[in-house]
Amino acid sequence: MGTIEVIFYIEGVGNDKKVLERALEETAKNLREEKGGKIKYVKVEEVIEEPEEELLRYSGVIEAQVAGNLADIVRLTLRYSPAVVEVLKPGKLEIESNELMKILGEISLFMGKLMKQFGGLAVYPKLDDLPEPRIGYSREEIEELIVEDRNILYRFVIEVFGEDEEGIKATMGKALSIEGCRINKLVVQGQVEGGKFKGLLAAELLSDFETLVQLTAKYAPVAISIIEPEIIDVTANELQNTLTDLGGFVNELVTRPVKRQLMEKKNTEFKLNP
Numbered sequence: 001m002g003t004i005e006v007i008f009y010i011e012g013v014g015n016d017k018k019v020l021e022r023a024l025e026e027t028a029k030n031l032r033e034e035k036g037g038k039i040k041y042v043k044v045e046e047v048i049e050e051p052e053e054e055l056l057r058y059s060g061v062i063e064a065q066v067a068g069n070l071a072d073i074v075r076l077t078l079r080y081s082p083a084v085v086e087v088l089k090p091g092k093l094e095i096e097s098n099e100l101m102k103i104l105g106e107i108s109l110f111m112g113k114l115m116k117q118f119g120g121l122a123v124y125p126k127l128d129d130l131p132e133p134r135i136g137y138s139r140e141e142i143e144e145l146i147v148e149d150r151n152i153l154y155r156f157v158i159e160v161f162g163e164d165e166e167g168i169k170a171t172m173g174k175a176l177s178i179e180g181c182r183i184n185k186l187v188v189q190g191q192v193e194g195g196k197f198k199g200l201l202a203a204e205l206l207s208d209f210e211t212l213v214q215l216t217a218k219y220a221p222v223a224i225s226i227i228e229p230e231i232i233d234v235t236a237n238e239l240q241n242t243l244t245d246l247g248g249f250v251n252e253l254v255t256r257p258v259k260r261q262l263m264e265k266k267n268t269e270f271k272l273n274p
């Protein structure tokens with residue numbers, strides 16, 4: 001698969017300049033000491049003040065150039081949640097499906113632990129008015145989507161909870177369609193416990209590489225397997241978008257408690273003001 005080189009732009013914000021500076025230096029130190037992948041350089045930008053910001057007045061950026069295989073780069077992305085990832089090379093890479101499944105498994109495990117602590121990521125607008133998605137494609141259609149549209153055919157199993165089996169199946173079908181998937185098969189199995197349905201949803205899906213990784217991060221599936229193709233080609237732009245999304249998902253989760261506290265403080269101050 002070869003070596004991938006990227007630049008991470010890791011953002012930090014805070015309402016105390018000294019605390020933020022120490023946090024950025026600590027993060028930079030941890031990056032320099034990383035064993036997975038090769039850290040070519042780490043640069044900490046000067047913390048700047050944004051007077052118009054009431055709650056998070058100070059911000060700073062760490063820039064780091066990192067090289068390694070895809071698994072290394074993904075692990076570092078999950079660990080440091082860069083706001084932006086710039087892929088320097090290669091312009092295109094080929095990934096064996098078995099190797100990608102291992103990486104997806106790591107993403108699922110990492111994100112699953114975060115979501116248990118901070119809550120879920122999959123949030124959608126009201127789905128009731130959306131049409132039912134198509135389920136089922138012919139072999140010819142599947143081959144065309146894989147060859148012509150560079151889609152990946154994979155199976156995806158997640159835990160589901162809700163009112164009843166049919167309701168969950170209908171809702172998840174629409175949700176997966178919104179995510180950009182074509183659904184070849186969709187099955188829900190489980191049982192009612194305490195008046196609520198609990199079970200597993202198994203789907204056979206077709207999507208591009210970016211959507212596959214996004215779904216894995218959002219749903220932390222209990223199982224995922226790539227059926228075909230055996231070799232998946234990914235452009236630098238696709239990888240760049242995917243890694244930036246991953247960093248954003250992690251950042252969204254880990255900063256929720258701070259954002260909640262800040263909003264509570266702001267609302268309290270608003271109520272107290274005459």
